[in-house]
Amino acid sequence: MATTLRFDGLTKSFGTTLAVTDLTAAVHPGRITAFLGPNGAGKTTTLRMLLGLIRPTSGSASFDGRRYDELAAPVREVGTLLEATGFHPGRTARDHLRVLRTAAGLAASRPDEVLALVGLTEAGGRKVGEFSLGMRQRLGLAAALLGDPPVLVLDEPANGLDPQGIRWLRSFLRHLAGQGRTVLVSSHVLSEVEQTADDVLVLHRGRLLRSGTLAELQAESAGGTSVRTPDVERFQQLLAAAGLTGRRTGLQELVVSAPAPAVGEVAAAHGVVLHQLTEQVGGLEEVFLALTGESTPTADSAPTGQNSTTGKP
Amino acid sequence: MTNLVRAELLKLRTVRLPLWLLVTTLALVLLGVLATVLTAGLEGAPLRRDDPELLARAVASASGGNIIVLILGILTLTQEYRFGTATPTFLITPKRGRILTAKLLAVAIVGLVFAVVSALFALAVSSAVFLLRDGLVARWDSAVLEVLLGAVLVMALYGPIGIAVGALVRNQIAAVVGALAWTFIVEQLLVALLPDVGRWTPGGATSAVLQIGDLATTRGELLPVWGGALLLVAYAVVLSAVAARLTLRRDLS
Numbered sequence: 001m002a003t004t005l006r007f008d009g010l011t012k013s014f015g016t017t018l019a020v021t022d023l024t025a026a027v028h029p030g031r032i033t034a035f036l037g038p039n040g041a042g043k044t045t046t047l048r049m050l051l052g053l054i055r056p057t058s059g060s061a062s063f064d065g066r067r068y069d070e071l072a073a074p075v076r077e078v079g080t081l082l083e084a085t086g087f088h089p090g091r092t093a094r095d096h097l098r099v100l101r102t103a104a105g106l107a108a109s110r111p112d113e114v115l116a117l118v119g120l121t122e123a124g125g126r127k128v129g130e131f132s133l134g135m136r137q138r139l140g141l142a143a144a145l146l147g148d149p150p151v152l153v154l155d156e157p158a159n160g161l162d163p164q165g166i167r168w169l170r171s172f173l174r175h176l177a178g179q180g181r182t183v184l185v186s187s188h189v190l191s192e193v194e195q196t197a198d199d200v201l202v203l204h205r206g207r208l209l210r211s212g213t214l215a216e217l218q219a220e221s222a223g224g225t226s227v228r229t230p231d232v233e234r235f236q237q238l239l240a241a242a243g244l245t246g247r248r249t250g251l252q253e254l255v256v257s258a259p260a261p262a263v264g265e266v267a268a269a270h271g272v273v274l275h276q277l278t279e280q281v282g283g284l285e286e287v288f289l290a291l292t293g294e295s296t297p298t299a300d301s302a303p304t305g306q307n308s309t310t311g312k313p
Numbered sequence: 314m315t316n317l318v319r320a321e322l323l324k325l326r327t328v329r330l331p332l333w334l335l336v337t338t339l340a341l342v343l344l345g346v347l348a349t350v351l352t353a354g355l356e357g358a359p360l361r362r363d364d365p366e367l368l369a370r371a372v373a374s375a376s377g378g379n380i381i382v383l384i385l386g387i388l389t390l391t392q393e394y395r396f397g398t399a400t401p402t403f404l405i406t407p408k409r410g411r412i413l414t415a416k417l418l419a420v421a422i423v424g425l426v427f428a429v430v431s432a433l434f435a436l437a438v439s440s441a442v443f444l445l446r447d448g449l450v451a452r453w454d455s456a457v458l459e460v461l462l463g464a465v466l467v468m469a470l471y472g473p474i475g476i477a478v479g480a481l482v483r484n485q486i487a488a489v490v491g492a493l494a495w496t497f498i499v500e501q502l503l504v505a506l507l508p509d510v511g512r513w514t515p516g517g518a519t520s521a522v523l524q525i526g527d528l529a530t531t532r533g534e535l536l537p538v539w540g541g542a543l544l545l546v547a548y549a550v551v552l553s554a555v556a557a558r559l560t561l562r563r564d565l566s
Contacts (some may be wrong), residue, residue: 045566048565048566051404053403053564053566054564054566055564069407071407074404074405074406074407075404082400082404086400087396087397088324088396088398089396090329090330091328095327098323098327100320100405102319103316103406104316143401
């Protein structure tokens with residue numbers, strides 16, 4: 001059941017533009033791995049190379065050492081949901097799945113089973129042209145599950161889902177990873193990743209900036225303490241005398257690179273009035289800012305339909 | 314391969330397009346039969362009303378839907394790109410040559426169905442017109458059967474040619490417009506002005522299989538029936554092979 005995905009020096013150039021540069025990483029079974037990066041970072045190109053739709057300029061991507069086109073029965077081994085995946089608008093959802101299951105030689109009962117899994121049983125007889133974006137995402141997910149595969153590769157699966165849909169997706173992915181499956185999910189939404197992933201691969205401008213567990217990455221940005229005091233300049237000097245560095249971030253605000261108790265003790269010892277003393281919780285946004293030195297991916301988790309059409313190569 | 318062909322046939326059965334194309338095909342057959350029979354004997358018409366070939370010429374209209382089957386082939390391929398269904402199709406079957414082969418076979422089968430329906434319809438309409446209109450002489454000879462078989466063959470082979478054209482061009486509008494311009498303008502000009510070249514075009518090969526058409530009535534000579542049929546098969550196979558090598562392997566993003 002358990003399959004490990006590997007990217008090995010994966011590189012793709014479109015003309016003179018490097019879309020993905022020397023990407024090396026592993027994605028492990030039983031965990032949800034988030035593939036994080038802003039639109040245009042090269043996530044979709046990477047996933048399409050993994051799935052044999054785009055040929056790498058160099059390097060390789062494999063499932064337990066086999067390229068996608070070397071898999072004996074791809075649908076039974078890898079379930080996929082890609083952004084540009086289309087549906088014929090005049091075909092019903094059930095017929096769409098029947099076509100796929102026929103081509104893959106799966107049991108005739110599978111289309112109805114996966115429709116039930118994603119909550120589309122009622123809508124199975126309707127034409128996909130009448131579907132909302134969220135329903136299409138569910139249908140795409142149903143198609144990914146058709147072959148009951150040990151690996152799931154999902155490109156921006158939260159796109160177009162409403163808040164309930166996103167919550168459902170999160171627990172669904174957790175359930176699938178809990179069964180020992182390998183789940184790779186791309187996203188440009190930081191807060192979504194923070195609530196979903198075990199491991200994170202951070203991609204920016206086609207390069208892998210960082211890989212590790214979500215906990216590791218969050219810990220990197222933790223440790224600072226934010227302080228509000230009317231006596232900013234004096235407190236800054238007192239901190240410096242105590243060997244701590246306070247960086248001014250506002251009229252009455254400082255961020256100190258030390259745990260809260262140490263900062264509070266300096267204030268108490270010199271009778272400085274504090275209006276606020278907060279230990280900063282590490283956030284992916286801070287990690288991302290630190291890694292890229294520029295704008296963050298979208299920080300809100302609100303699903304936006306327009307994302308499905310932007311940032312593609 | 315059986316699964317893939319069945320899946321391709323299911324794709325065609327689960328959308329409306331083939332039904333409309335069949336209706337259009339039968340309309341063309343009807344027009345073809347009526348135009349052939351009702352103009353017979355008029356001034357400037359190629360056939361007299363008691364021409365021994367009149368019935369055979371009339372039922373030859375069973376091949377009138379060849380351009381429709383060609384378009385069905387083109388759309389079968391190009392709609393995969395237009396609607397983005399090429400992605401799931403290629404994910405299920407990463408070896409794209411197998412998909413192309415399955416589509417060639419599926420569309421040939423659908424072409425055969427169109428052909429048989431067209432042949433029966435052409436026979437029925439012709440019989441009715443010959444019965445109802447005075448002065449027409451129907452000759453039921455082997456030529457009628459040969460023309461009908463030729464029409465069935467042509468219909469079965471134009472779909473695969475359409476698949477190949479679609480795979481080469483990939484853009485739906487460009488492929489359809491190009492195919493229509495080729496059939497109605499380029500081929501007509503070649504047949505009329507350069508019959509030595511014209512007989513080697515798909516249109517020339519079609520005339521050869523039916524043993525009728527502009528070439529037969531003008532100065533050019535047609536290929537033998539088997540030569541025309543082989544030429545049509547060659548067009549489908551060679552164009553498909555070129556598409557498999559050149560366009561089908563391109564990145565799908």
